Amino acid sequence: METIITILVGVLVTVAVYLLLSKSLVRVILGTAILSHAVHLLLMTMGGLKKGAVPLLGENAESYTDALPQALILTAIVISFAVTSFLLVLAYRTYKETGSDNLATLRGFKDE
Amino acid sequence: MNNILVMPMIIPLLTGVLLVFIRSYVLIQRVFSLVSIAVTVAVSVTILNLIQSDGILRLDFGGWLPPYGISFVADSFSMLLVLTTAIVTGILLIYAFSSIGRAHENMFFYPFVFFLIAGVNGSFLTGDLFNLFVCFEVMLLSSYVLITLGGRKVQLVESIKYISINVLSSWFFLVGIAYLYGTVGTLNMAHLSVRIAEVGQGPLLTVISIIFLIVFSLKSGLLLYFWLPGSYSAPPTVVAALFGALLTKVGIYAMFRVFTLIFYHEPGVTHLIIGIMAAITMIGGSIGAIAYNDIRKIVSYNVVIAVGFILVGLAVSTEVAIQGSIYYLIHDMIIKALLFVIAGTMIYLTGTARIQNMSGLIRNYPLLGWLFFITMLSLAGIPPLSGFIGKVYVGQGAIEAGAFVLLAIAFLSSIFVLYSLLRIFLNCFWGETIINEDDDVPLKKGMLIPMVLFGILTIALGVGAEGLAPYVSDAARTLMNPEIYIDAVLNSDS
Numbered sequence: 001m002e003t004i005i006t007i008l009v010g011v012l013v014t015v016a017v018y019l020l021l022s023k024s025l026v027r028v029i030l031g032t033a034i035l036s037h038a039v040h041l042l043l044m045t046m047g048g049l050k051k052g053a054v055p056l057l058g059e060n061a062e063s064y065t066d067a068l069p070q071a072l073i074l075t076a077i078v079i080s081f082a083v084t085s086f087l088l089v090l091a092y093r094t095y096k097e098t099g100s101d102n103l104a105t106l107r108g109f110k111d112e
Numbered sequence: 113m114n115n116i117l118v119m120p121m122i123i124p125l126l127t128g129v130l131l132v133f134i135r136s137y138v139l140i141q142r143v144f145s146l147v148s149i150a151v152t153v154a155v156s157v158t159i160l161n162l163i164q165s166d167g168i169l170r171l172d173f174g175g176w177l178p179p180y181g182i183s184f185v186a187d188s189f190s191m192l193l194v195l196t197t198a199i200v201t202g203i204l205l206i207y208a209f210s211s212i213g214r215a216h217e218n219m220f221f222y223p224f225v226f227f228l229i230a231g232v233n234g235s236f237l238t239g240d241l242f243n244l245f246v247c248f249e250v251m252l253l254s255s256y257v258l259i260t261l262g263g264r265k266v267q268l269v270e271s272i273k274y275i276s277i278n279v280l281s282s283w284f285f286l287v288g289i290a291y292l293y294g295t296v297g298t299l300n301m302a303h304l305s306v307r308i309a310e311v312g313q314g315p316l317l318t319v320i321s322i323i324f325l326i327v328f329s330l331k332s333g334l335l336l337y338f339w340l341p342g343s344y345s346a347p348p349t350v351v352a353a354l355f356g357a358l359l360t361k362v363g364i365y366a367m368f369r370v371f372t373l374i375f376y377h378e379p380g381v382t383h384l385i386i387g388i389m390a391a392i393t394m395i396g397g398s399i400g401a402i403a404y405n406d407i408r409k410i411v412s413y414n415v416v417i418a419v420g421f422i423l424v425g426l427a428v429s430t431e432v433a434i435q436g437s438i439y440y441l442i443h444d445m446i447i448k449a450l451l452f453v454i455a456g457t458m459i460y461l462t463g464t465a466r467i468q469n470m471s472g473l474i475r476n477y478p479l480l481g482w483l484f485f486i487t488m489l490s491l492a493g494i495p496p497l498s499g500f501i502g503k504v505y506v507g508q509g510a511i512e513a514g515a516f517v518l519l520a521i522a523f524l525s526s527i528f529v530l531y532s533l534l535r536i537f538l539n540c541f542w543g544e545t546i547i548n549e550d551d552d553v554p555l556k557k558g559m560l561i562p563m564v565l566f567g568i569l570t571i572a573l574g575v576g577a578e579g580l581a582p583y584v585s586d587a588a589r590t591l592m593n594p595e596i597y598i599d600a601v602l603n604s605d606s
Contacts, residue, residue, distance in 0.1 A: 032279045039286040046294030069293065072242055076286055079249045083279055086256055090275065094268040106269045
């Protein structure tokens with residue numbers, strides 16, 4: 001199972017890198033979103049996928065699943081959610097101000 | 113109980129939240145923010161002195177003992193930086209009162225400055241790697257808001273790059289954390305250090321350490337500084353000064369912490385890479401600093417040079433060199449704030465950022481000119497001022513370790529710093545006065561006072577380095593002997 005998820009992470013990173021390298025601003029933002037999903041999956045896989053019972057006292061199981069990676073992912077998801085929404089608003093404002101969402105035309109600036 | 117440890121983070125956080133609700137009352141906001149910063153300074157001084165008597169302090173949140181819970185750990189190194197952060201922010205706030213403008217003050221400028229400080233102090237104090245990531249994000253999200261606030265075209269365009277590059281580096285941070293957790297199964301820094309010492313830092317762990325090196329280099333602008341000059345010259349003066357003084361320093365702090373506490377077993381690989389990166393950073397920064405005519409670009413490249421210089425201390429990793437780096441780190445936070453503020457004031461006074469278009473400013477604003485002169489000497493490392501002691505110690509450490517090439521590059525870069533600033537001084541302050549008395553823009557008292565305060569600080573830090581010495585040597589001793597830190601976190605009960 002871990003292998004499959006790891007390959008999936010690889011595919012997601014590939015897609016994300018492709019999107020990040022494009023010139024359209026919206027694609028770049030989608031790229032960052034997919035990139036963060038990839039790393040969340042990676043975090044979960046590195047902590048080991050489901051190996052035992054729910055990590056609660058009184059379950060009397062022989063082994064318990066490590067709950068920490070899930071706590072990490074939860075935090076990371078919230079953060080990436082906030083950053084993505086901020087970036088989307090920023091992209092919209094930039095489009096309104098400059099009339100362009102093409103990164104090639106958003107290069108450099110002249111003295112005001 | 114060491115509940116006082118959480119204060120440097122919680123005071124700015126609560127202040128920020130409170131200020132959100134009184135955004136239309138600008139005067140109350142100003143008073144409140146100054147009081148809050150003053151309290152933070154007082155608390156930091158208290159903790160710093162407490163560490164000298166009681167050793168490293170620790171606070172376990174929720175009573176979960178390390179390595180299970182998240183804890184705050186305060187040693188002299190982190191507290192020195194927390195204290196400097198609070199002082200620099202306080203003075204910058206005074207500058208903000210007269211320069212940032214009513215629109216900013218009404219639109220949550222102060223709250224986000226405080227959220228930024230909360231993130232910065234949290235990063236300095238935390239003893240957990242994932243918590244460090246979270247504090248970084250608190251700091252970065254506030255910086256995203258601060259850099260875009262105002263919404264000029266330049267700011268929007270530059271902040272897209274700034275945010276994208278930081279999202280990418282945060283991604284690398286998470287990748288590093290994932291691999292590290294998968295390999296050694298803990299994220300508490302002291303516990304990580306113990307476990308890595310047990311299993312030995314093999315090639316796999318060294319590769320992971322290089323992922324962290326990439327992350328912190330992106331944040332601090334070590335070699336990967338290509339994003340820095342653009343984004344630091346876009347926002348208003350105060351924000352640029354805050355960024356220049358604080359943000360890169362957090363990356364440097366994290367690098368020091370990680371490469372002295374956790375990954376210190378393979379200096380032949382990691383510290384060599386840091387040394388090479390520092391050398392290239394100083395060369396690149398020097399070229400940038402003398403290549404541009406835009407004053408904002410010049411001061412931004414000066415930040416880059418300083419980052420390279422501070423990391424020379426980490427690269428050679430002797431106790432003396434680390435002491436030098438700590439002195440220089442404190443000095444740089446103060447002097448970069450002053451440099452950015454002076455540059456911003458010059459742009460405000462003349463309405464242009466090009467040095468060819470300014471001339472003879474010292475006639476109109478003598479105090480500003482002399483302050484710039486002091487800044488220049490301090491950055492170059494002339495003896496009575498604060499830059500000197502750091503440079504001497506870094507140099508001495510580099511000689512002890514036999515890193516002569518690095519030493520030569522480090523001291524040559526100081527000459528380039530001097531040259532780049534001398535160019536500003538000769539072009540803008542000397543020469544024929546082109547502003548006549550009628551359209552002389554008055555220099556507000558509120559702008560001059562913070563600059564004078566910074567000037568006094570840099571002189572005081574240079575003359576009074578003796579008073580700082582016990583703290584700095586304690587900080588360097590803790591960094592060089594990771595077992596002190598580990599002992600305080602894992603073995604003592606607080």
